[in-house]
Amino acid sequence: MLAASMSKPGDDIIAEAGSILLSRRTFATLPEPSAVEGDVINACLLVLQKMALSKNIDIFPADCHTVVTWLPAMSACPFQHLPADVAVRTHWSFPHGGQVTG
Numbered sequence: 001m002l003a004a005s006m007s008k009p010g011d012d013i014i015a016e017a018g019s020i021l022l023s024r025r026t027f028a029t030l031p032e033p034s035a036v037e038g039d040v041i042n043a044c045l046l047v048l049q050k051m052a053l054s055k056n057i058d059i060f061p062a063d064c065h066t067v068v069t070w071l072p073a074m075s076a077c078p079f080q081h082l083p084a085d086v087a088v089r090t091h092w093s094f095p096h097g098g099q100v101t102g
Contacts, residue, residue: 015047022047038064041095048093057090064095 008024015022020043045061052059060083069076086092 015043018043018046045093045095052091058088059091059093060086060089061093062095067094 011023011025013021013023020039022040022043026040041064042061045064049059049061062081066076066081068074070078070081
């Protein structure tokens with residue numbers, strides 16, 4: 001996605017996920033992966049979900065703001081945050097590593 005967004009100049013909207021719009025400028029100004037704002041990560045995962053669905057692959061993109069609560073010190077139970085139909089999904093996608101901001 002990054003290579004495609006940087007291949008042309010301008011500030012076109014290249015992805016939309018809910019109320020979040022990702023533009024070429026968004027990708028050009030991203031910090032290190034460990035410091036990317038959480039809504040940008042979630043938007044990218046939703047775009048990947050749409051791409052997968054177009055190929056009849058059903059993935060579950062976990063919300064990166066939720067995933068971090070599964071770690072110590074909060075140690076929330078991951079099963080409380082999964083959808084009821086998660087067992088029938090082809091793949092799951094969990095963001096990991098670094099700190100999530102935002």
